[in-house]
Amino acid sequence: MDFGSRILFEIPIFGGMPFTETIVITWIIGAVLVGLSIIFVRNFENVPKGVQNVIELIVEAINDLVAQTMGKDKMGFAPYIGTLFIFLTVANIVGLIGVRPPTADLNMTFALAALTFVMTHYFGAKRKGLGGYLKSFAEPIPVMLPMNIVGELANPVSLSFRLFGNIIGGVVIMTLAYQGLSAVSGMIGLEAFPIFQAGIPIFLHAYFDIFAGVLQSFIFVMLTMVFIGMAMD
């Protein structure tokens, strides 16, 4: 049984570049989010009505979160944090429509964690100056230097594996649950009518897709903000 991301097609450059489910679904999510953004931003009015209310609610919530977690002087990060949060939430929840979540691929989560890693050290070095930033690894005692370095390297590993592990755990359990339910339907001779698969998996979806998906994306975003904020302070 293979739970990996299937290769959908290959482009014959550089000796055949494979394009997996992850990449194609990410394209679709990106296109949908960009399309919705363009549609909703078309007629902004001073007194918001309808959908604009919801959009303003979301933007205000994200701005407040960034201001609280990172401090008011770092509001420049709010667009990236907002994008990351919305993309991760949508990516984790697509399991609800029967599509394999792109975050169930370690390549995707590691890419996002690598982004956080690069941002942490780049902005930390930019704010404190390269020498000052490197010196801060030898605090509070110089003998802590190797442990601080390993700690910093462990951050993207644990960020990526936490998100990957939670989502792939959900994928595996949902696959096994659906196969088990179809086996039960088969046993009572109702193979063509997937009755058991109609209502029972709702609770599994509610926990693994919605609850775990939203919570894990929130944790990823909070940890990103905390790491960047602490590197810059």
Place this chain on the structure above:
Amino acid sequence: MESSNFIIDFLEWLMSFERDALILAGSAIGAGFAMIAGIGPGIGQGLAAGKGAEAVSYNQKNAKKSTLVMLLGSAVAETSGILALVVALILLFMNPLVGVEGTGLVLGASAIGAGLSMIAGIGAGIGQGYAASKGTEAVGKRPKLQPAIVRTMFLGQAVAQTTGIYALIVALVLMFINPFV
């Protein structure tokens, strides 16, 4: 003399099996051992839940903040269990050792070792859960300081995770970049 003959007899009996049988047997044992790591997050999240209930009891107005901090801390404490589950699932469904060229006994033992290594997650789970419990209690007492408390809690939990990550690295090395073949 008899006892050492017994060990040699046992090893020779093991090596009389098919190569794949040894690897799969080791994987099965390893997958089971890996899930022992569930002890840690269980205890840790229980600590956090207890403190969360206590925090809500003496500050009901800010119950949402306390509950949010408890959930965040518990979700981070869950990481060790998730990493152990990933290793167990890899051993069960995407076994990387079956196709590798090498002695069956060594690869089977590597699979058992990979599973045993994840037991280190118990410490990280309990520790992070303890941090979550103290964070929840603090937010219950002083809800206005929630951002600062949550930042420190996350930082402490990230440091506490490191030995769990070391264990994961050893398990991954044993499974994917096995140095003994």
